[in-house]
Amino acid sequence: MTEAPEPDVPNGRAHARNRPGTPCRVSLMVQGMAAAQAFYGELFGWEFQPGPRRLGPGVRALLDGREVGGIGQLPPGEHLPVAWTPYLASDDVDLTAEQVRLCGGTIGVGPLEGGGNGRLAIGSDPWGAVFGLWQAEAHPGTEVAGVPGTPVWHKLLTYETAGAATFYTRLFGYEPKPHGSADADRVALHLDGRPVAGVHGVGRALPHDRGPHWMTYFEVADTDEATERLVALGGRVLTPARNTTHGRVATVTDPEGARFALMARSL
Known part of the structure; x- marks a missing residue:
């Protein structure tokens, strides 16, 4: 598979969780x-x-x-x-x-x-x-953010952004905005002027055993150390740790094959 896209994380802080679409x-x-x-x-x-x-x-x-x-x-x-x-x-x-x-x-x-x-x-x-x-109702959802071990971003990997962004926008009223280089098929989904999720069109580069899927990024203090620990625990590295605009990221799986990303945010 191709390298996972860099996360479009604005600041890693908790979003307004009750806003529809967040x-x-x-x-x-x-x-x-x-x-x-x-x-x-x-x-x-x-x-x-x-x-x-x-x-x-x-x-x-x-x-x-x-x-x-x-x-x-x-x-x-x-x-x-x-x-x-x-x-x-x-x-x-x-x-x-x-x-x-x-x-x-x-x-x-x-x-x-x-x-x-x-x-x-x-x-x-x-x-x-x-x-x-x-x-x-009684429980808003995830109760902590911005520290190691918490979700920091979510990105949809799909065939192309236009149709997918239109679908989710019809549900929640997102404002899709192009993100990254002009030749990259990426958009960030905005609510109230801030990005809350990303969509990346990768065409035929999608993994054959998964197809379109959402990817969760979890914050870590040190991506390289966390990746080593993951491998020792039986996980697998899909894309080695690399530096991005927003931090150092590795794409990995757990021992059962669930894909996710590890990210140490840039200070």
Whole structure:
């Protein structure tokens, strides 16, 4: 696969999580819960607590007692790709889910109640990239940002930006703005004048076993050290650490193959 694009991170600080369209939480569905907890606990220093039973076997990933993400157990016999899924904030998940369908996407899970914490749905855009919707109730989503072990950016890797940006803009009213060099098919999705996510069109360079997908960037203190630790824990490096405008980035997978990026932001 080609080198992952550099993140379009404005400053790494927490966004206004309740603004519709803002990435507000992340989750990972895995085959081996114990192994996933051991891996991410060692890599990011996460601790874990049981998650809402309504959503099936799963845990909340915590840093200093504040939620960073969630890890759930795939149903036995399901051989779905293991992947990190970003959730986009919605004021009304049922209405947004219907809009997803009207715009050519699909809803595979929900809408349903998330254990009293919020209402959620999981769907995909017309090109197959999976994302979630989250309507906050008692729980707004990710509770900490801007420190190692937390999500710092989300980027959609897809065939081309025009159609994908139009789809998501129809859902959330983003303002897509070209990003990077003139010959790069990249846009940043803006809300209230600030970028909240990116879209990168890579055409046929998409990995054949994944197709279009969202990529989550996790902040680390030292990308090279974190990459070495990841490999020692059984992960794999897809793109070695390199310097970008916003920091030093490596694209990696966990032992089950879930892709994500490690990034130490430039000071």
